[in-house]
Amino acid sequence: MTVLGETLVAEFSRKYQRSGKPLARFLEIARAATWLHMSEVKATLPATDYDPREQTYIFDIGGNKYRLLANIDFEEQILNIRAVLTHEQYNRK
Numbered sequence: 001m002t003v004l005g006e007t008l009v010a011e012f013s014r015k016y017q018r019s020g021k022p023l024a025r026f027l028e029i030a031r032a033a034t035w036l037h038m039s040e041v042k043a044t045l046p047a048t049d050y051d052p053r054e055q056t057y058i059f060d061i062g063g064n065k066y067r068l069l070a071n072i073d074f075e076e077q078i079l080n081i082r083a084v085l086t087h088e089q090y091n092r093k
Contacts, residue, residue, distance in 0.1 A: 001035065001077050001079045002031075003078075004079070004080040005070070005082065006027065006081065008083065008084050018062070022062035023061060023062070023068070026061050029044060029045065035077075036074050037074060041057065056070065056082065057071070057072055065087055066084065066086055066087065067083075067084070067087065068083075068085075
């Protein structure tokens, strides 16, 4: 996958330093992936949900401490990061 929006991850990691390693691992996995549909995403990252209203994939990162929200274009192999949030921030959303 081509990953867009990595600056959001970098900014979040600077603010929440403990998120750095788990988010870096997520980026490694996403860049190496060639997902064709949601079942393949779930096979790789089981703690992933999909919000059909927002057409957004919600990745639980770092043992459920962080949420990464992204759109995925499976045909073009692009993952576009829309937001990175703490669990608490996500619950307030």
